[in-house]
Amino acid sequence: MSHKVMHICLSHGWGGLEMYPSRIIPELKRQGWEPHGLALSGSRVAASLEEAGITPLQVPTQGRALLAMARILAYLKANDIRVLHCHKSSDLRLGALLSTLRPELRLFFTDHMGVTRPKKDPYHRWAYGRVTRLFAISEATRQRNLAAFPLPAARIRRLYLGIDPAVYAPRLSSEAREALRRELGLPERAVAIGLPGRLTPGKGQAAWVEALALLADGWPDLAWHGVLIGGLTAGEGSNEDYVAALRERVAALGLEGRVTFAGFRRDLPRLFEALDIVCVPSRNEAFGLTVIEAMAAGKAVIGADSGAIPELIDVDNGRLASPEAPDAWAGAMAELAADEGLRRRLGESARRRIRKDFTLEAHVTALIEEYAGNEGELER
Incomplete structure (x- = not known):
């Protein structure tokens, strides 16, 4: 498969969640993957991605991202990107729509915050139903994820963060x-x-x-x-x-x-x-x-x-x-x-x-094993 991934983080904030994509980009590159990004125009996320050596696709707002679906799909096709990785729950709407329109896309989501309330209504069942794998960053968050998300346990994996x-x-x-x-x-x-x-x-x-x-x-x-x-x-x-x-x-x-x-x-x-x-x-x-x-x-x-x-x-x-x-x-x-x-x-x-x-190398190794996994191995 194409060893390319787009990280989607449509946030104007600046915390661990927003820092994550740029933190792992150098190691993704070192391990042979080509990272891409989608961020809000003028955001610190966009700036951090540029500092990490990539030029992200940018949209003015989350709502405008939905209006830019055709442009984003064209970008994914032109760059042969088949893996999407979302970091905010609000970005999953976009990720799920993209993977619905282009079914060969593998969609991943990291719960950086630790969900605090159930998300099992029809909308969330549809959005999370498009997720290939949900990453919990600790066992504590994995237990919350198991209770809150409309996903079987096999689709939720604990993946500790790492550093160099x-x-x-x-x-x-x-x-x-x-x-x-x-x-x-x-x-x-x-x-x-x-x-x-x-x-x-x-x-x-x-x-x-x-x-x-x-x-x-x-x-x-x-x-x-x-x-x-x-x-x-x-x-x-x-x-x-x-x-x-x-x-x-x-x-x-x-x-x-x-x-x-x-x-x-x-x-x-x-x-x-x-x-x-x-x-x-x-x-x-x-x-x-x-x-x-x-x-x-x-x-x-x-x-x-x-x-x-x-x-x-x-x-x-x-x-x-x-x-x-x-x-x-x-x-x-x-x-x-x-x-x-x-x-x-x-x-x-x-x-x-x-x-x-807790090394970044081990974290990214596990991550790209998931990115490159057999697409048919998980039931949607």
Whole structure:
């Protein structure tokens, strides 16, 4: 078959879902596939695809994409593209229509968000009925998918996300690392406790701030500094009212000198080198990409004991705490902040786990095996 795939992501947002197509494009190319894209005009998705080396087909809106069906079908035919991969549930309408009009197309869908309500009405039965394979990015999301989608279990596959561990290997000299720490406002001997992610309520920054206050009160002899990494504006994907509330709470708790709002950063792999502990207190992560990125960097990670994060972290490579229990987070942070050797051992174990189970190479290998599968192997 033709080793070509079109990734469809008609979104103006910018999160893990939107970043996914451009993240896997280099590895798709390396493994012999030719990626194409369909995105909204002027979106960050379109820009990211261009940065990854492809020129996406663009449409002004989701609605206009339906009006451009003839143009899209002509593009698919001209480029001999026989595989479509959708990343937003709202894009499945387009994908299902395209595969209906051109039955030889194989249609794939990744549930990046973790479905929360049943989708078994006639429309969804038709749309998902066109899907060759639905990918769940964790076992937690697969269980939700089995309950929510009108698909047999054989058509739903857990496929963990992956990363290139080499990107997260330490590169900074000791002088560059210290300079980065100073840029982040870190005192010379302070244990750096970071929380990367969009600043929105579901990511748990509010509980983390409360935990830092408990840490300051309960372990006054520990030297530490908190770093919030994430955009501070709506344009950077964050909730501006929430950011303002976080700043006010940090001030009210007397933590202004111990917490840095670092803003949106493109150099997260290098920022990990400046951190000693990475926290991910999200309440219900569908996977936890930040978790495996921090693990690949050899960091001691504390993650929420909910959603998919417990599939990634165990007692040998990190710590888990309830996202609703700031006291548990304070205790976990105190344990790790007080023991550099423990942090090192956990980080080394975490790095080994990523190399074994969560590489981008393995993820894309499994993906293209599905793309190239026998078209008749699944009942529609």
